[in-house]
Amino acid sequence: MLITREADYALRILRTLSEGGQVTAAEITQRELIPRQFAYKILRKLSRAGIIAVNRGAEGGCRLAADLREKSLFDLMAALDLVELVNACMAPGYQCSWRQSCGRDCKIHSRLAEIQRSLDQELRRHSLAAILSGE
Numbered sequence: 001m002l003i004t005r006e007a008d009y010a011l012r013i014l015r016t017l018s019e020g021g022q023v024t025a026a027e028i029t030q031r032e033l034i035p036r037q038f039a040y041k042i043l044r045k046l047s048r049a050g051i052i053a054v055n056r057g058a059e060g061g062c063r064l065a066a067d068l069r070e071k072s073l074f075d076l077m078a079a080l081d082l083v084e085l086v087n088a089c090m091a092p093g094y095q096c097s098w099r100q101s102c103g104r105d106c107k108i109h110s111r112l113a114e115i116q117r118s119l120d121q122e123l124r125r126h127s128l129a130a131i132l133s134g135e
Contacts, residue, residue: 047062069128073123076128087109090116
């Protein structure tokens with residue numbers, strides 16, 4: 001599954017934060033019906049990627065740190081470590097035993113690489129702002 005529960009929860013978090021201002025994690029979890037343990041894990045990842053900022057303490061909370069018009073669904077998936085490959089042979093440095101044995105290009109790999117490029121391009125085409133606004 002490409003859009004996992006974690007990605008869905010991340011989109012919900014961004015939906016709340018896109019309304020502006022600073023919101024506590026507790027408010028986000030209550031408003032978006034996200035289990036607390038998932039929310040904190042996702043908030044850390046989004047913060048690490050620079051998509052949100054988290055302020056701790058009595059006056060703490062979360063707010064957007066990036067322009068969601070400039071961030072794509074691919075960026076979100078990468079921030080969550082959810083970028084999927086259509087096949088293991090798409091991974092950098094993958095050693096294909098068939099190619100090594102036969103000594104020629106694999107037509108399956110070539111076609112899957114085209115699909116991988118198309119999928120990545122499609123994910124990059126959709127800004128988070130557009131997804132959240134339903135455009």
